Amino acid sequence: MITGKNYIGNVLTSTGKKTFKTFNPQTNQENDVTFTEVSDLEIEVALELATEAFTTFKTTSGAKKSEFLNEIATQLLAFGDTLITIYCSESGLSKERAISERSRTIFQLQTFANLVKEGSWVEATIDTENLERTPIPKVDLRKMLVPLGPIVIFGASNFPLAYSTAGGDTVSALAAGCPVIVKSHPMHTGTGELVAYAVIKAAEITGMPNGVFSNLNSSGIEVGSALVKHPAVKAVGFTGSISGGRSLYNLAAKRPEPIPVFAEMGSVNPVILLPNAASIKGVHWAKKYANSITLGAGQFCTNPGLILGTKGEDLTNFIKNLAKEIIKIEPVCMLHPNIIGAFENNTSRMQQQLGLETIVNYTKDTFKNYGSQIITTVDGATFLENTTLHQEVFGPFSMVVQCENVEQLAIIISKLEGQLTGTILAENELESYSEIVNALQNRVGRIIFNGVPTGVEVCDAMVHGGPYPASTDSRFTAVGINSIKRWVRPFCYQNWPNILLPYELKNENPLNISRLVDGKQTTKKI
Amino acid sequence: MITGKNYIGNVLTSTGKKTFKTFNPQTNQENDVTFTEVSDLEIEVALELATEAFTTFKTTSGAKKSEFLNEIATQLLAFGDTLITIYCSESGLSKERAISERSRTIFQLQTFANLVKEGSWVEATIDTENLERTPIPKVDLRKMLVPLGPIVIFGASNFPLAYSTAGGDTVSALAAGCPVIVKSHPMHTGTGELVAYAVIKAAEITGMPNGVFSNLNSSGIEVGSALVKHPAVKAVGFTGSISGGRSLYNLAAKRPEPIPVFAEMGSVNPVILLPNAASIKGVHWAKKYANSITLGAGQFCTNPGLILGTKGEDLTNFIKNLAKEIIKIEPVCMLHPNIIGAFENNTSRMQQQLGLETIVNYTKDTFKNYGSQIITTVDGATFLENTTLHQEVFGPFSMVVQCENVEQLAIIISKLEGQLTGTILAENELESYSEIVNALQNRVGRIIFNGVPTGVEVCDAMVHGGPYPASTDSRFTAVGINSIKRWVRPFCYQNWPNILLPYELKNENPLNISRLVDGKQTTKKI
CATH class of the missing domain: 3.40.309.10 (Aldehyde Dehydrogenase; Chain A, domain 2)
Structure with a gap:
């Protein structure tokens, strides 16, 4: 079932030369599958597809994105024990842990599916016009959060499901409307391919554009560096060591167009x-x-x-x-x-x-x-x-x-x-x-x-981040629904015709979301 | 009335050697006052005071911060024509523009005063415990936004009042609970000192800690660089050229502890x-x-x-x-x-x-x-x-x-x-x-x-920022109440005793603010 290839959008390819295998620490042996490291050409294609996919995915409705995320959950569960077995063989973690981490991953997918289906997360804010105001009439201004663009996600070694291929970073970025390019973790590349299959299948079933997701294999640091430096990439999510996170942060800060890197790094707690x-x-x-x-x-x-x-x-x-x-x-x-x-x-x-x-x-x-x-x-x-x-x-x-x-x-x-x-x-x-x-x-x-720090609840009030070097930007969190804020920016329409406004900002409030209208939080129409 | 000195906290000093003057472009002559550039020692003292001030200012109530901001507005107005005259002599701008910019500055101060007095801006979020949940009981988690620490603000040449000493950046940072160190603009240093006097007087009248505000004179780039590199500084606000903003961004990104720089830079619109x-x-x-x-x-x-x-x-x-x-x-x-x-x-x-x-x-x-x-x-x-x-x-x-x-x-x-x-x-x-x-x-x-881009309304729905190089981080805005988000981070309390929680998160909701409690927005107590 596992091919060892890369998902460049919806297509499995392996044009690269370098190969590697994963390792089973329980048996102290290499696993069977040979993975082919992504080639430069495949990286280019993945990013072109992501850029193209963004033109439609950025305005895909919350209802459709919700279907997509829920379908990923369905596909993950459909693997049954296959996923659990591969997970264990590539991590040395127990079956119980695998099952509980799968539950958490499913919960995260469903949580973000619900968030975008409901829709109020975009923080729609409307200040209506006031033509009588002196000395200058007030224009009509309407703001909402919009996605940044293609995001590169680096999975964590210690969470092959919940903080990797379709884990919290990926799911929050997809929920935001950002295509995701995963740099698959070399320790659990097989688990990663299986999860990527679920994401791609869900994307196809729910009609998402080709390029909304890619999964790139690599065992070294070159692919990650190339991705972070690529002009098509608009933000980066990373979970891992301080040295790894800081290197990516430095690369991103040196780009002609610097981009945000949210790296959740070490901590002694x-x-x-x-x-x-x-x-x-x-x-x-x-x-x-x-x-x-x-x-x-x-x-x-x-x-x-x-x-x-x-x-x-x-x-x-x-x-x-x-x-x-x-x-x-x-x-x-x-x-x-x-x-x-x-x-x-x-x-x-x-x-x-x-x-x-x-x-x-x-x-x-x-x-x-x-x-x-x-x-x-x-x-x-x-x-x-x-x-x-x-x-x-x-x-x-x-x-x-x-x-x-x-x-x-x-x-x-x-x-x-x-x-x-x-x-x-x-x-x-x-x-x-x-x-x-x-x-x-x-x-x-x-x-x-009076507790222990282990155990990170996925909920509204969670903060999983902190001052450097716990994270590269303490203003964001990697866990909880607010983790979506890493991948969005506010966007404002001035005097825009109602008929051409996005649903979130139309007078009629057709999505029935909670909005801040002239300073009052309301679901009413204007 | 203008001394040419630096406000190191509440004290006017001038231990530096380098001096400079501002210029009146209307008369094509230097203005009279000689300004003394801040010394290295004065920078150290200003930052020590700011760090010390932060220990109390960070938990100063919204009501008290509101008094402080409103008092700055009162003090600014109390200058009457003196402020307008100096503004014009250092900018070549008209008296009408000076008056309208002062109005905008006052409006910004009052807007943020109202925001923090009302208090819901901290996004208080509470997920109550659930001891019956299986397999693991749910802990009590409560989150709110807290200030980052001392902030360095670089004023804009083209807004000597509204985007300088006590302009939008400074006011949003003070409202957040962050002490501010202003690197005064060398083109309107006299206006800056007068405004700084108003801020310091307001701080004294309303009982704010010494060090909550400092105003440092300089005509070159050395002082700004030293400030951005200083470990006591936790974020930077800048309005100006792409080259200036990018230089500060680069300095901040290279620090052992990188810090956020929000630079609003050029645009051809x-x-x-x-x-x-x-x-x-x-x-x-x-x-x-x-x-x-x-x-x-x-x-x-x-x-x-x-x-x-x-x-x-x-x-x-x-x-x-x-x-x-x-x-x-x-x-x-x-x-x-x-x-x-x-x-x-x-x-x-x-x-x-x-x-x-x-x-x-x-x-x-x-x-x-x-x-x-x-x-x-x-x-x-x-x-x-x-x-x-x-x-x-x-x-x-x-x-x-x-x-x-x-x-x-x-x-x-x-x-x-x-x-x-x-x-x-x-x-x-x-x-x-x-x-x-x-x-x-x-x-x-x-x-x-169907409008013109000039004219930036200060309101909830405004976005004044954008993809690089319009700003260094498109996820934030420099104008409007959301500009406060640049200077705060989410902070989470787990199972914290109610009596020791900040007012914003106590069961009783003594501030009567709007909070997200178990997924529902409400002002009710728990």
Whole structure:
């Protein structure tokens, strides 16, 4: 079923010379299919098709786009176990995880389908004319959000479905009316082709223009660079490492016409364990965090990699309990030998840092490519001085920083780089730590009270982003319906004839959407 | 009254060595006051104060911010003619223009004061918890927009009040809760100091923290570069030339922590004169455009610098009528000898281009520094081949392109760079030119039917921005209440105790703002 070819619009082709295979980390063997890297010519054709598709897709109705997105969901489900099997063989993740991630992907597709079908997301805003106004009559002005153009999406290694080929970035861009060119992830290219088949089939069934979606294989960085530099591309979505995201950002910023890059990158997701919480609930949180740190082999953007507390018996006990709990957990397979290689390099670099003590290093025999959890600790002064210790280790790793006092804790927080999340664990003491809370708010996109940062709800109020380097632009989110805002711009019609206005802005409000008319939010006609 | 010093927070200082003066283009003489360029030390202090001010200003209530903005308006009006006189002496603009620009500035201040007093602009969004949900209970998530931090604003030469010291960029940033550091414009530094005095006085009267506003003098590019590179700065607003805006964008993109730069830059604001309009209303539009091109000596971002039509008798007559009308108009003073110098260089570079014919070159004797209007014409093929002809000439200059046919017209539009506005002049023919309209929409932020692009209404539905190089990020606008979105990011609280939530997100909805609660827009409490 998997051909190893690229979808250039609706057509499978493989004119390139370079090939590669994906790898099954559970069996420690290459998978069978040979993938052909996309050629320069195929890139050109994909972008020409996307540009052409945009001329009609940009004004395709919300109802039609909704059919398209729902049909992608139907097609994904129609694969049944085939998709799950390939997913597992290319990621080392469990069948349960595959099924739950598929559910999330389906939910995202349906959420955006509902959003565009309802239609109010375009923020239609109308200021009617006032010919009597002096000294100058007021013109009629009508604004709505319109799509930017073809978007390039780079899938995430750690979410082969929900943040890859037809994941959150792709779906939000398609919902906006932007054609999407996916640079398929080299670790799960087969899963990617299968999902691409579903998208293409859905596009054909629902009458979307050829070029609305392409899926390009590549194992190196050249294809991604070529895409970001291409004048037909109008924005970029990326989930991955800081170095990868920043490289794409730099390329985009240097273009003759710079374009927005939304890169969701690394994060250590600091957790502040306040004194009462350590004293009263230390055992509880130790267990919760042992699970959160090892969940999915720690391969989540929101994995808690840094726990900050103040020195003392309660923190010492917390560390002991965390060690006791985490050692009980059986390691699981990581995504790819490259991922486990990086994990091992990063943990060993950390362990070489002066003053860092390793509390737990799960050393029982495990299968090849399984990630053994590591817990370390360091004092506040050492952490402050050595910024290497501030860096993310992608995998089941966490560091407990024992601060001298609350003042040092506040200083450490203020020196941290931008983060996706920050968590405060507190027992009837939060009011007394407003300075800590304030400092943490400045550094993060989401702040959590008495919980774990893993688990990112897809809903209206979610923010998955944050100050650099958590993301390249803290004004946007990668998860939730507002993620569509990354791919649209406001567009204004002045004195435009009603008959030629888009439905969203016509006097009659034929779509019955909520609009801001002369300062009042209403579904009424004018 | 004007000291020539810098406002470093609330204190006037001048520890720098470099000095400069502003220039009165009407009298062709330097003005009296000597301004001292801000020193490196003063820059550091201004940014330290702004960073410190942000810790409280970011959570200052909408009611208090509203008082602050309204008080700035009161203080500006309190200057009476003093402000108008200085404005005129530093810009060469008329007293009537000064008064109307002051009104616009006051209106902007009041508009943002009302916006933050009402409070719903923060887009409060609440998804309540659902402990019964399976397989995982749903957490409580609450989101609102929060300010980014200290913002650097570069004022525009052509709007000494409405797009400078306390103009749209500054006011939208202050309304958002961001301290502002203004890099004062060297052409109207005295006007800037007077306005800064009003802002500082208003800050003191309404109890805003010292550092919420600073006003830094400089005549070169070094101060601006230092500000954009400074780690304490979190975003930049700029209005001016493409080269200036792009330089700042490049500096910001190269920072270790890149920051958003919203630069509103040049535009030729293409106008499409369709055949029936040329035939039936040619005389009417010739007169309208003669006025629009020369309004304020053509020194508007939305000045119509390019008129596109199809070759033939009607277009020839339009050009003749435009020439006849525009020659009647008395030239007016331009902003500064540098501006008129650039205008003369740019027009002469244009006139040297092969195939460009000058139709009108107002050559009657005018006062020194007055800008004489120039109308040129060229055929479509020549225009297509020579991109020098696509560039903006800031001043009373316009070019009529005589296209071979509608197909060539469409190609030309698709080859234009991004524009603030595009205009279509049509008489019962718009339906037949959907391809032209489509192509134009792709290139602009605002599209106008049967009007002139000059005149930018401050209202909800306005878009003043557009694809690059009209702006550095087409997803935002520089005019209208949505301009506040440039300076804010979404921030999410998870399971946060109600008592410690900001007022905007508390169950009781004490501010009575409109919120999205579990998918429904409402002012109800939870």
